[in-house]
């Protein structure tokens with residue numbers, strides 16, 4: 001049997017290995033050091049904001065971003081239902097109540113009309129909405145033009161979950177630069193990785209300073225460890241920041257590799273009835289982190305599950321799109337503006353191998369397996 005092909009494996013080279021070894025030899029083996037500082041500067045510059053705070057995960061960045069926005073127990077935070085659980089988890093950590101907004105069918109991103117309806121309803125109820133957390137799904141930035149305008153109208157700050165969209169843009173502006181602050185993730189399966197890590201990005205120096213303070217156990221600047229706030233141990237290790245810097249230097253090349261695979265999928269499915277490559281329209285602004293297809297089973301004559309089973313037999317990983325948060329047993333008690341779009345995407349979608357580390361032979365194996373599945377239907 002040939003080796004297993006994953007959806008999105010880490011893409012590391014000699015450059016990453018050299019960077020980690022150099023950091024280790026430098027003696028900075030701590031959650032601070034010159035690589036942390038440089039990584040923050042380099043990523044902030046890449047995204048076009050003034051400040052970055054490197055953290056232990058994207059989830060930690062969301063958590064501290066929400067606290068710094070003043071989100072408290074009893075508040076409501078409006079967020080996308082079509083996302084990975086980390087977004088909702090971070091809201092629940094603060095004691096606030098998540099309020100879900102359904103997706104736009106073409107992109108899976110937060111539907112601005114439903115966001116407006118949510119904010120109107122919550123205002124009528126007299127509830128305090130402390131933040132809006134939109135999610136850039138699978139590497140496509142949300143419609144920040146619409147969402148930031150609505151947020152401004154209702155005077156609610158935006159914390160942008162750009163965990164999946166580093167390298168993407170909206171109207172020429174980089175994902176990670178929107179809202180009062182944005183967060184990105186460097187988990188092992190993301191577009192670039194530090195094995196685990198994240199960063200909060202913002203133009204607001206005081207915001208960044210407060211996040212950095214909370215992330216280092218909220219130590220007052222005195223020698224005897226004085227504390228006036230509950231702190232967290234959320235900083236990124238210097239070794240991992242070195243890995244991140246090497247990955248950042250290869251980000252564009254990795255995006256280009258993912259885009260090549262996206263184009264292969266577009267060619268393959270162009271002639272297949274009932275199948276569209278998800279979010280393909282206008283995807284030149286995306287980082288094309290993951291490529292998914294949406295299958296109309298009546299027109300195609302097969303279901304996404306059947307394709308997934310066939311691929312699994314060839315040891316090729318595929319997965320449904322994120323199961324919407326309002327359908328998750330742990331979160332289904334929360335309210336939302338739900339119109340069925342995200343459930344429809346969940347039922348019809350399948351995410352295919354998309355990683356930049358896929359070799360030519362692996363790509364051919366995946367495309368061949370899909371082609372022969374489609375040909376026998």
Ligand SMILES: *Cc1c(COP(=O)(O)O)cnc(C)c1O
Pocket residue numbers: 056057058059060083084086087135161163164184185186187196197198
């Ligand atoms: C991966 C991800 C996160 C969490 O990032 P971690 O670094 O894994 O904690 C948050 N939101 C979204 C949308 C993600 O895909």
